[in-house]
Amino acid sequence: MKNIVIVGGGAGGLELATYLGNTLGRKKRANVILNDRNQTHLWKPLLHELATGALDDGVEALSYRAHAHNHHFHFEQGAMVGLNRQHKYVELSPVYGEDGDMIVVSRRIPYDYLVIAIGSKSNDFNTKGVAENCIFLDNPAQAMRFQQKMLELFLKLRENQALDDIGEEESKQQLAEDGHINIAIVGAGATGVELSAELYNAAEHLSSYGYGEIDSSRLKVTLIEAGPRILPALPERISNDATEELSKLGVKVKTNTMIVEADKKCLITKEGSQIPADLMVWSAGIRTSSITQNFDGLEINRINQLVVKKTLQTTEDDTIFAMGDCCFFMQDDGTPIPPKAQAAHQMAGFCAKNIIALFEGKPLKEFKYNDKGSLVSLSEFTAFGALGGKLTGGSSMTIEGKIAQWMYISLYRMHQAALHGCFKTGLIIVVGRLNRFLRPALKLH
Structure with a gap:
């Protein structure tokens, strides 16, 4: 055999x-x-x-x-x-x-x-200090490492708020800027954009779980892109709309910005300016x-x-x-x-x-890739996508909002169906709905 x-x-x-x-x-x-x-x-x-x-x-x-x-x-x-x-x-x-x-x-x-x-895996392009000071969001272990560091930062912020209330200024723990959590994400492809939005969704829930009062004025996310716009694989209109939505959430989008070095507490641009950060993610390219x-x-x-x-x-x-x-x-x-x-x-x-x-001794066929388009989700806030011409029967079509969110989720359901079959995937969906009532909105451990 x-x-x-x-x-x-x-x-x-x-x-x-x-x-x-x-x-x-x-x-x-x-x-x-x-x-x-x-x-x-x-x-x-x-x-x-x-x-x-x-x-x-x-x-x-x-x-x-x-x-x-x-x-x-x-x-x-x-x-x-x-x-x-x-x-x-x-x-x-x-x-x-x-x-x-x-x-x-x-x-x-x-x-x-x-x-x-x-x-x-992530490609750091041999940029100085990136391997030592940045998290690469390319495997579950790195994602869990990010979550642990993020929760530690929010706990530190809560402690600072408590010390503010009792006037213990000398005991405050220092963040990149007093009273703020600064998170910098290098690379504005799908991963960087989705993580930026997801952070603000997490901040809303953490406020309910004893991490203090957190809003967009406390959390400062900077999304950095070396190119002229975010989401370069999607049409320019979607890129502009996504930029606008991220800005509404509080994300500071910096395009045409090349990072040449990562320090422990900041990123250094090609022009020599510094972008302060308590937590840094590198998602600018793969290899x-x-x-x-x-x-x-x-x-x-x-x-x-x-x-x-x-x-x-x-x-x-x-x-x-x-x-x-x-x-x-x-x-x-x-x-x-x-x-x-x-x-x-x-x-x-x-x-x-x-x-x-x-x-079976039959001739092999040649692979033809059917590009059905691209989708990006801004957490629970909204989603954007561009459907490929083959899917729409002609030119590409852009979508956003609830329809785009549904199609984004359907990609994962297709993967689950390939692994478990349609019946078991249906059961998984039902269990997921129930877990919304049985489990907290965020995993906190």
Whole structure:
């Protein structure tokens, strides 16, 4: 029985493992193995909600092992550190416990077909001080780190307010500016914009949970973009409308501003000015992990993405596929497929069909990306989007408000349906509605 190994349990990798497990694994036609460094899966576009506590990872996170049991595939935890194409195996690093003890030794997993879907990580462009002083909102651990630091800042603000009331000025803890919380976000793509709005939604709820009186005058969020406008992937009108909405919330939007250094308490611009901050997030660009340089001669580009053919097979090895953010796929119009969740979703379904075609001795098909547009949510306040021409039957169409919010949520529901089926997804929606009454609006731990 052939081994199909999928490295990376993100949106695309987990959907692919689920599909192949339900088709090939269930019928014992193949041994499907999913590998990831983590034990649980969380949809990456939700990380900004996890960072503010609007999302509870204890509810939304999905156990790889439990899901593997339910869908006829196997799960192996560990980071992929090497690839041997001659002997056809991937090498996994050991797994260590919280105390540093080795729990699982390094392993070699043989494969007949390999799918690499390791996603992407933030690109700091080697900017001085960023790695040491900024949080990269590209994985759940970083999002949880942000939330912890954010809650500490709000507690410090509450303490300062209490000391103000009793006149203990000398005992006050210093924030970037007395009496304010300054949060700076570098990069005004979807992640930066959504996090900016979500922070003000979190501030409203924290005021009800004993964190003191918090409003837009106390919370100062600065959104920094090197380009001329925010949301460069969306039409200019949406960019302008989103800028206006963010400004109403209290966000200070700074465009045409390049950051050249990050200090412990401020960001330094190319012009030499300083932007004070108690908490800094870097979301200005992506790259693939440099581990792909150790993938036994597979072709990569300048940001370490694996170059693939139209069939999603790597250019150097037809038994190895790559998909999602970690692959470089040049479209017929001369543009690469953008790193979007919808691209990973489409690639997962296509890759599954091509692998099944290999099993059945049928010719492989060429992947065609259907860009259905882009959506961005400003928390509970509003949402904006641009629907692709193929979806609207002609030119692109912009949407906003409740319709855009509904379509934004539907993207996550599509992902859940691919993993659980429509019936279970419907039950998840019902449970989510009930949790609005049973659980606090924010996770506070």
